[in-house]
Amino acid sequence: MASNPPRVAMVAGETSGDLLAGLLLDGLRAQWPGVASVGIGGPRMQERGFDAWWPSERLAVHGYSIELVRRLLGILKMRKALRARLLADRPDVFIGVDAPDFNLGLEADLRAAGVKTVHFVCPSIWAWRAHRVEKIRAAADHVLCIFPFEPALLARHGIAATYVGHPLASVIPMQPDRLAARALLGLAPQDEVLAILPGSRSAEVAYIAKPFFRAAALISKARPAIKMVVPAVPAQRARIEQIARECGVLDRLTIVTGQSHQVLAACDCTLIASGTATLEAALFKRPMVIGYHMHPISWRLMRGKQLQPWVGLPNILCQEFVVPELLQDAATPEALAAAVQQWLDAPTQDPGRIARLEQRFTALHEQLQRDTSRLAADALQKILA
Incomplete structure (x- = not known):
């Protein structure tokens, strides 16, 4: 254990970054009990003693163009102020958590000024934006990778990296307790349960919730007894309720604040927005239909940068379409509802389908499960030595 705990600056954006950074802070505190951490972060980081100069939600944006422009000036001003503050009172290391x-x-x-820098979560240069590899090489002394194939990829470009596993693989149990999760949510063991996750960012909810809830209306009509549960981040709950009301399904949904892990553990299937939540669903071994919709200009820009045929993380990691993806114009309420019902009908119409999916997701879980907090802290100790 180091005798002098370091002063660490961090920036984490959005809910997923806050979760990852919180787990990293656990490892840092175990390695250096007196570690001081400052910067931009969310509630999970603050629970671990992080001094948030700005809240992480200030970084939450959606897409590549129109949505980003609306908030760009404020974000640039915040980054300029943060840069000046860190250069005036330099930390021992700066850790950028995702938010590339x-x-x-x-x-x-910061690196050009002599501050050691670490980037936690390799940008998806293997999926899109391959040009970012040059930015990573200029920015980071070291990259902490959450997928096992990434260090070798970065090494080919002269970038030092360590595979630390995916923190969620240690947080989510290998065998989730579905009955306990249902009991917590007031659901019966025999209920047919659909989890609906339209995203955690405001622009995601604006574009995705409507087709998801219209699909929910179709599913509810075909399966009157189905229970549909929507975990909502606190900031989006009112908007989600409003859209559900507009779609005529508010009285058919159970909307809960947070509790996404309990909802995923409890469900038979999930209709879910592309993003980190899809990996969480895979770790819970749940059948899913991945949907996504964004501003048309943002969509065209994203498609032009895409390097693989998959968008959802479970499909990317498995290198095949193990779960359906319905994106942009394909994400119609009718198509989403039909894909969900194929999963719900599988126990009678294709009895082995769900078992095969669970086997794939279990193997993926085992591959990603490492002692992330300790491995990350060990890598940082070597960087700081």
Whole structure:
């Protein structure tokens, strides 16, 4: 254990980054009980003693163009102020947690000024935006990778990296207790349960919730007894309720604040927005239909940068379409509802389908499960030595 605990600056954006950074802080605190951490972060980080100069939700944006422009000036002003503050009172190391649009430029400036920099979560250069590899090389002294194939990929570009596993694989149990999760949510063991996750960001909810809830209306009509549960982040609950009301399904949904893990553990299937939540669903071994919709300009830009035929993380990691993806114009209420019902009908119409999926997701879980907090802290100790 190091005798002098380091002073660590961190930036984490959105709910997923806050979760990852919180787990990283657990490892840092175990390695250095007196570690001081400052920067931009969310509630999970603050629970671990993090001094949040700005809240992580200030970084939450959606898409590549129109949505980003609306908040760009405020984000740039915040980054400039953070850069000045960190250069005036330099930390021992800066850790950018995901949020590459914000963090890579900041890391490059800090590194050029002599501050050690680490990027936690390799940008998806293997899926899209391959050009980012040059930015990573300029920005990070070291990259902490959450997928096992990433260090070798980065090494080919002269970037030092360590595979630390995916923190969620240690948080989510290998065999989730579905009955206990249902009891917590007031659901019966025999209920047919659909989890609906339209995203955690405001623009995601604006674009995705409507087709999801219209699909829910179709599913409810075909299966009157089905229970549909929507975990909502606190900031989006009112908007989700409003859209559900507009779609005529508010009285058919159970909307809960947070509790996404309990909802995923409890469900038979999930209709879910593409993103980190799809990996969580895979770790809970749940059948899913991945849907996504965004501003048309953002969609065209994203498609032009895509390097693989898959968008959902479970499919990317399995290198095949193990679960359906319905994106943009294909994400119609009718198509979403039909894909969900294929999973719900599988126990009688294709009895082995769900078992095969669970086997794939179990193997994926085992591959991603590592002592992330300790491995990340060990890598940082070597960097700081």
